[in-house]
Amino acid sequence: MRQLFVIGLGLCALLFSNSVYSEEASAAQQRFQSSYQAYLTARQTPTTPTDELQQVAREAWQAGQDYFGENDINTATLLMNYLLSLAPETLQQEQYQQLTAQMITVFRSAYGEDAYEVVAPLLIGVRSVAGKDSAATKGYVQEAETILNQYVNEQPERVIGMRVLFATELLNHGLSEKSRWQKLYQLSAERLGDTHLHTLTAAYNIASHDEADNNHTSAMSTLRRIVNLPESDAPEMLKLRIAAHTSLARIHSKRKEDKEAALHAQSVSRLSVNLGEAKHEPTVIYRTSPSYPTEELQNDKGGAVLLSFAVNEDGGVSDIEVVEQTSEYFGIAAKEALAMWRYAPGFVNGEFVRADGLKVQLDFSIEKQSGKRPIFF
Numbered sequence: 001m002r003q004l005f006v007i008g009l010g011l012c013a014l015l016f017s018n019s020v021y022s023e024e025a026s027a028a029q030q031r032f033q034s035s036y037q038a039y040l041t042a043r044q045t046p047t048t049p050t051d052e053l054q055q056v057a058r059e060a061w062q063a064g065q066d067y068f069g070e071n072d073i074n075t076a077t078l079l080m081n082y083l084l085s086l087a088p089e090t091l092q093q094e095q096y097q098q099l100t101a102q103m104i105t106v107f108r109s110a111y112g113e114d115a116y117e118v119v120a121p122l123l124i125g126v127r128s129v130a131g132k133d134s135a136a137t138k139g140y141v142q143e144a145e146t147i148l149n150q151y152v153n154e155q156p157e158r159v160i161g162m163r164v165l166f167a168t169e170l171l172n173h174g175l176s177e178k179s180r181w182q183k184l185y186q187l188s189a190e191r192l193g194d195t196h197l198h199t200l201t202a203a204y205n206i207a208s209h210d211e212a213d214n215n216h217t218s219a220m221s222t223l224r225r226i227v228n229l230p231e232s233d234a235p236e237m238l239k240l241r242i243a244a245h246t247s248l249a250r251i252h253s254k255r256k257e258d259k260e261a262a263l264h265a266q267s268v269s270r271l272s273v274n275l276g277e278a279k280h281e282p283t284v285i286y287r288t289s290p291s292y293p294t295e296e297l298q299n300d301k302g303g304a305v306l307l308s309f310a311v312n313e314d315g316g317v318s319d320i321e322v323v324e325q326t327s328e329y330f331g332i333a334a335k336e337a338l339a340m341w342r343y344a345p346g347f348v349n350g351e352f353v354r355a356d357g358l359k360v361q362l363d364f365s366i367e368k369q370s371g372k373r374p375i376f377f
Contacts, residue, residue, distance in 0.1 A: 032067040035060045039081065050085070057082040076106035076121075083124055088172070091128045100128040116151055119144050119162055123169060130173035137175070141166060156191040160184070160198045171205065178209040197236055200226055204244055216251050223248050227267070235275060242271045246285055246344070249315070253286035253342040258316065261286070261342050265315035269347035280347040282311040282355045290337035292364055293329035302365035303327055305334035309360070313352040315345040323359065334362040 039060040042048040061078040068074045080103055083091060090096060104121045111117040125140040144166060152159045167180050185202035192199055203222050210219035226244040229237075245267040252261035269280040296303060303326030310319040320338055325331035338360065346353040 026067075028063070028067040032060070032063040035063040036078075043081075050087075054082070054085045057085045071106055071109070073106060073110040076103045076110070079103045080121060080124065083128075088127060091124075092132055097128045097132075100125050114147055114150060116147060119147055122147075123162070123165055126166060126169050130170060130175055137170075141170070152187075152191070157196075157198070160188050160192060163187075164198050164201055167202075167205070176205065176209070178206060181205040181209070195229060197234075197240065200229075200237075200240055204240060204247075207244075207247065211247060211251060216255065220248060220251060223251075227264075233274070238271055238275045242268055242275070245271065249342055249344070250286045253340070262314035262316065265342055265344045266313075266347075266352055268344035269315075269352065272344070273347055279349075280344065282315075282343045282346050282358070284341060284343050285315070286340075286342040288337050288340045290333040290362060290364070292366070293327075293333050295329045296327060296364070297366075299327075300366060302363070303330040304361055304363045305330050306359060306361045307334055307338055309338060309358050311343045311345055311355045311358060313345050313354055315343040317341050317343070319356070326364075330364055333364075337362065 035056065039053075039056045042053050042056045057078075061075070061082045064072075064075045064078040079099060083096065083100060083103065086096065091100070100121075104118065104125055107118045107121045108115075122140045122144040126137055126144075129136040129140070131137075144162075148159045148162060163184055167176070167184060170176055170180070181202045185199060185206060188196060188199040188202055204226060207219040207222040210216075210222070223244045227241055227248065229241070232238065232241075245264045249261045249264035249268065252258075252264065265285055268283075268285065272280045304324075305322060305326065306324040308319075308321045308323050309317050312318055317338055317340075320335050322331045322335065325334070346355045
């Protein structure tokens, strides 16, 4: 039975053959070995700046082209490492979309079109075209799903984890579908259990769709199940619990259920420190847009209001003062909106703390194209 090939989306190992190293060292070999070692060192150093990592990854790939050849699987793997170092918006440029397609072609040729090894390159393919080319996105996703279906019985956790990555990639580009997460949830619950990270991740994203559809009852039921699980120090589980508490705080804030919103907002701060933060600074969880003052509807220039305020120990906003305002009416509307915001409060040395002297600017504008429809930034 085929051994599944594991490609971590961060560092992909090369498949050097013994014959490569039995040959007398050449200038191309020396250049490659030097550049690849520089890449490994940069990749394994957490403080390496992003632009430096991109540069050494590119140099290793280019040196690999000279040494292995353009269509060698090692060169394709080096290219994969380089593509993984790029920001999503860079990866979606035409030249990188073409390089991604080239990499996928080499992986298919080297391993076979139905090989598991092709799945990770296909994920990068989705990242390169999602939101830009719907047909290509659909093609990459369907190809990956066809491959993954062959291995789900053999390696369910790994396969379902990869499916979660694909669904998350689509989510990051605004292409998430509730039905995809529902199918993932059913598969993961059946194969891995109700409390597995993959199952809970799918459940959380189903709840996010419910929240977006204002189906708060269903969303809260799912999110409560996540936050009420036994405490875990596993980083990914902590991140999921923080996300669930954040969603619950936001929903309760929308429903003007301040006590419940405060409890979940405080949980966000406490768990964030458990995740490794030395302290937690106030971070906004829920914000609402101010109403555009009717008195200012004839003002095509819009307005702006600079406010100072405090965040209390429960994440509520208080002591709101106008620092600068275009007009009194904009100031009133801005203050009313800010009073409804909810923060994850400051948390230092095991205690929730009040933060004073915070400032925010709320800008008002009218969108002329749609008949002076007020908008808020």
